Amino acid sequence: MGRMAFVGRRLLQLIPVAFGVTFIVFFMVHLIPGNPALSILGIHATPKAIAILHQEWGLNRPLWDQYWLFLDRLLHGNLGQSLYYGQSTTSLVFSHLPPTLWLIIYSALLSVLISVPLAMAAASRQGGLRDHVVRAVPLLGLGMPSFWLAFLLILLFGIKLGVFPVSGYGSGFFGHLRSMFLPSLTAALALSPVVIRSLRASMLTVLGADFITTARSKGVPGGRLFFRHVLRNAVIPAVTVLGINIGFLIGNTVIIENVFAIPGLGQLMINSIFQRDFPVVQGVTLVFAVLVVLINLLADVAYAALDPRVRFD
Amino acid sequence: MSTVSLPAGTEPGPGTPVVPSAAERRATRRWYRQPALMAGIIITGVIVIAALAAPLLTSYNPTTQNLTASLLGPSAHHLLGTDQLGRDTFTRLLYGLRVDLRIAFIAVLFPFVLGTVLGSLAGYFGGWADVVVMRLVDIVVAFPFYVLVIALVFVLGPGERSIYIAITTVGWVSYARIVRGEILVAKRQEYVRAAQSGGLSSLRIMGRHLLPNVISQAFIYAMSDIVQDILAIVTLGYFGLGVPPPTADLGSMINDGQNFLSTHWQLTTIPGLVVVLVGLGLSLIGDGLADILRPGQS
Numbered sequence: 001m002g003r004m005a006f007v008g009r010r011l012l013q014l015i016p017v018a019f020g021v022t023f024i025v026f027f028m029v030h031l032i033p034g035n036p037a038l039s040i041l042g043i044h045a046t047p048k049a050i051a052i053l054h055q056e057w058g059l060n061r062p063l064w065d066q067y068w069l070f071l072d073r074l075l076h077g078n079l080g081q082s083l084y085y086g087q088s089t090t091s092l093v094f095s096h097l098p099p100t101l102w103l104i105i106y107s108a109l110l111s112v113l114i115s116v117p118l119a120m121a122a123a124s125r126q127g128g129l130r131d132h133v134v135r136a137v138p139l140l141g142l143g144m145p146s147f148w149l150a151f152l153l154i155l156l157f158g159i160k161l162g163v164f165p166v167s168g169y170g171s172g173f174f175g176h177l178r179s180m181f182l183p184s185l186t187a188a189l190a191l192s193p194v195v196i197r198s199l200r201a202s203m204l205t206v207l208g209a210d211f212i213t214t215a216r217s218k219g220v221p222g223g224r225l226f227f228r229h230v231l232r233n234a235v236i237p238a239v240t241v242l243g244i245n246i247g248f249l250i251g252n253t254v255i256i257e258n259v260f261a262i263p264g265l266g267q268l269m270i271n272s273i274f275q276r277d278f279p280v281v282q283g284v285t286l287v288f289a290v291l292v293v294l295i296n297l298l299a300d301v302a303y304a305a306l307d308p309r310v311r312f313d
Numbered sequence: 314m315s316t317v318s319l320p321a322g323t324e325p326g327p328g329t330p331v332v333p334s335a336a337e338r339r340a341t342r343r344w345y346r347q348p349a350l351m352a353g354i355i356i357t358g359v360i361v362i363a364a365l366a367a368p369l370l371t372s373y374n375p376t377t378q379n380l381t382a383s384l385l386g387p388s389a390h391h392l393l394g395t396d397q398l399g400r401d402t403f404t405r406l407l408y409g410l411r412v413d414l415r416i417a418f419i420a421v422l423f424p425f426v427l428g429t430v431l432g433s434l435a436g437y438f439g440g441w442a443d444v445v446v447m448r449l450v451d452i453v454v455a456f457p458f459y460v461l462v463i464a465l466v467f468v469l470g471p472g473e474r475s476i477y478i479a480i481t482t483v484g485w486v487s488y489a490r491i492v493r494g495e496i497l498v499a500k501r502q503e504y505v506r507a508a509q510s511g512g513l514s515s516l517r518i519m520g521r522h523l524l525p526n527v528i529s530q531a532f533i534y535a536m537s538d539i540v541q542d543i544l545a546i547v548t549l550g551y552f553g554l555g556v557p558p559p560t561a562d563l564g565s566m567i568n569d570g571q572n573f574l575s576t577h578w579q580l581t582t583i584p585g586l587v588v589v590l591v592g593l594g595l596s597l598i599g600d601g602l603a604d605i606l607r608p609g610q611s
Contacts, residue, residue: 020452143592148585
């Protein structure tokens with residue numbers, strides 16, 4: 001099976017997911033107790049506006065017709081009109097997307113920088129002191145609320161040491177790099193327990209492989225063995241682990257953006273919840289799902305392209 | 314006759330699986346000999362008992378305000394000081410734990426049951442049942458966990474019932490995947506074949522023969538799932554979408570405290586520390602259970 005066929009099949013698998021995700025987002029409006037038109041237009045809607053919406057969105061028609069109309073609007077890039085901002089949800093989403101993408105990429109890089117050395121330290125002496133210390137990290141980290149971790153970092157780096165800004169997005173590339181450091185570090189630390197755990201396991205598997213025994217027996221020195229033979233083969237699983245947990249990472253950015261006042265999608269979502277701006281909440285929820293699906297697809301394709309041993313079946 | 318010396322590097326290293334003797338196996342199976350499990354049980358036990366015994370451990374009321382005693386530091390009267398409304402922090406911590414732990418322990422049950430049932434059906438029958446369940450799994454995991462939980466609680470309205478619905482909608486997926494995988498392996502084994510050729514009904518084979526053999530994996534996962542549910546409840550509380558005020562909840566306590574971060578850091582840090590401790594205790598129990606229930610696989 002060729003690479004193009006693999007990508008094609010992967011895209012085909014997305015069709016039911018696309019229908020399911022859009023249906024859940026569509027159905028959210030019917031989960032609100034009370035009249036759906038009121039939740040779309042807000043409590044101050046005039047009877048006339050409600051009547052027009054009923055006509056346009058087919059709210060009196062069967063559920064499937066309504067869903068069809070929803071998909072039709074979606075394909076025309078129409079996510080509805082914000083009640084609070086007075087703009088279309090689509091333009092709001094695009095203006096809030098860059099900080100969120102920054103945060104996702106920055107924290108993914110930081111989490112690799114944190115997790116790979118720790119997992120290496122643990123795997124190189126299995127059962128040793130370093131291993132026990134690193135294995136304790138997930139025990140403490142998995143139960144740590146990310147917003148609370150953010151406050152600890154703000155207390156330490158922002159208030160006590162005063163070395164990093166504690167809110168905002170910054171301006172320019174280096175401004176972003178500086179302002180987004182603490183938020184990205186928070187997201188990276190929240191993710192690292194999961195990554196370290198799987199990375200340690202995959203490094204141990206690599207260490208037990210025949211080619212490592214061969215390298216050892218022909219006298220490859222320890223450091224070289226680790227960097228050239230083990231690390232290269234363990235980084236690919238690290239990318240896969242990041243891909244699998246991208247939903248976790250993105251979910252955390254919603255929380256972290258709100259602690260650090262970053263004008264991204266997560267802040268837009270929570271603000272819209274406080275304003276009861278239903279169309280925006282609906283639109284942002286959909287965009288987050290699209291982000292996860294696209295990043296997963298990219299990770300799979302990159303994985304297949306990077307590792308010649310991956311078989312396309 | 315000369316003794317054969319093994320070349321260096323061939324003696325069994327730490328990575329080599331060593332078959333434990335019967336005595337060793339018995340030892341690992343004795344739950345009280347597991348230090349991690351014992352530590353987990355002690356930590357979780359102390360916290361749960363403290364939460365249950367809240368009315369005995371403190372004489373304050375968690376919601377009564379006393380504006381003349383606001384933002385006090387720790388003292389003999391107020392072990393952890395008071396918040397901006399003069400409520401005793403230690404008292405709110407105990408009552409908050411009570412609320413959050415109760416919701417988390419109930420919330421974990423629904424996804425456990427739903428995911429186990431759907432995963433068993435998918436794994437045992439295969440075919441269409443499998444396709445439908447696994448496509449549903451794909452759809453749910455397309456949403457980031459917190460995004461779907463927050464969105465669902467928003468549309469359903471804040472409160473306990475919404476938390477249960479949201480966590481169930483999102484949480485069943487992992488159980489379904491775990492149980493399906495286990496069933497796929499187990500159903501090829503001879504005892505299942507024997508039960509099938511003996512003419513037992515599918516329901517009886519799944520319920521009486523397969524489930525007891527596969528449930529332990531789901532149970533181990535449930536330990537880390539409770540930790541995730543506690544985090545979700547605390548996060549919802551932090552955003553004001555959890556239990557409505559003035560009921561104490563660790564998330565809303567952290568939210569209240571964040572305005573006083575530079576002057577009264579204990580209001581923010583201590584509730585979070587308690588959450589971390591609960592997570593540590595439950596994770597240790599989960600790891601210990603994993604060692605007992607699947608020996609040799611740790």
